[in-house]
Amino acid sequence: METDTLHLAKELLGMMLITRFEGVETSGRIVETEAYLGATDRASHAFGGKRTQRTETMYLPGGHAYVYLCYGIHHLFNIVTHQKDVPHAILIRAIEPIEGIEHMLKRRNKAKADFSLTRGPGSLSQALGILTIHSGLLLQTSGIIIAKEEEAEKKGIIEASSRIGVDYAGSDALLPYRFSLKGNPWVSGGKIKTAGS
């Protein structure tokens, strides 16, 4: 059901996203997500049940990583969320950096940490060292880990808005499938329109 993925997209807010590659650990708190509901969602790569070599990963059971190259430059990280053959996924759009900030700066080729370090899907993937070669790997055991925090309850208010950069999706571009923590400075750009306002 679609509600599973939408629910999970909100659930992921406040959770930790951690990568451990070659002994280097970097992590951050998820503050912004977008749900892509597969076959029925014009914004999804799997709209209409489309299967290609690239999208095949989304048809794996939930818990796998789907990473693809955008504009030839950016590696965008998604979590596959549903049962086998139901290509739902959640794009992680922003995190608040927690651990390994020195490594993130190096990967991002920056001297100082500012909000741009992990704001936006391309930026956070680069900061955490996530690449398209990680697509299709199972989370938790492959170096990319999602963890629930003890004190996750200070999540705050969850805001729903329309997804970024999917104008090609027609009316589906207006669906409130983007979720973020209200007022969090790491949330990426775009006007926040609350659902139904």
Next chain:
DNA sequence: CGACCGATCGTCT
């Protein structure tokens, strides 16, 4: 500020 533009390449038609 906001608008615009170039980078850069794997993927699909």
Next chain:
DNA sequence: GACGATCGGTCGA
């Protein structure tokens, strides 16, 4: 051969 689920820089008001 066209085109991105983006980013960072520049330019003008």
